[in-house]
Amino acid sequence: xNFRRKSTEGWSIGFSLLDxxxxxxxxxxxxxxxxxxxxxxNLYGNVGKVLISLVSVLFDIIFMCQHYLLYPSNNTTSxxxxxxxxxxxxxxxxQNV
Numbered sequence: 814x815n816f817r818r819k820s821t822e823g824w825s826i827g828f829s830l831l832d833x834x835x836x837x838x839x840x841x842x843x844x845x846x847x848x849x850x851x852x853x854x855n856l857y858g859n860v861g862k863v864l865i866s867l868v869s870v871l872f873d874i875i876f877m878c879q880h881y882l883l884y885p886s887n888n889t890t891s892x893x894x895x896x897x898x899x900x901x902x903x904x905x906x907x908q909n910v
Contacts, residue, residue: 821880829880835874836866 815821839862847855856863 815879815884820884821876824876824880826877826880829873829876832869833877836870839866848882 843855843859843863846871847853
């Protein structure tokens with residue numbers, strides 16, 4: 814949908830940033846535990862946890878690239894359009910018809 818519209822309007826980047834930081838924190842936790850225990854079993858012993866975090870982080874990187882690199886100018890124009898729409902609501906109804 815973002816590709817077709819060439820915009821990320823209506824989509825919250827905050828969710829992806831939080832999800833990305835959670836995935837990175839997950840890998841940091843597993844690494845620290847592995848170093849502390851002297852065994853890398855935390856990483857290869859729980860394949861499901863590692864893969865779901867990997868998929869999540871990869872999709873978050875794709876969304877962040879779309880939001881910040883591919884379609885950055887469209888995000889600022891939507892804020893201007895919203896501001897103009899609110900200005901038109903301040904006018905009497907007869908002028909809006």
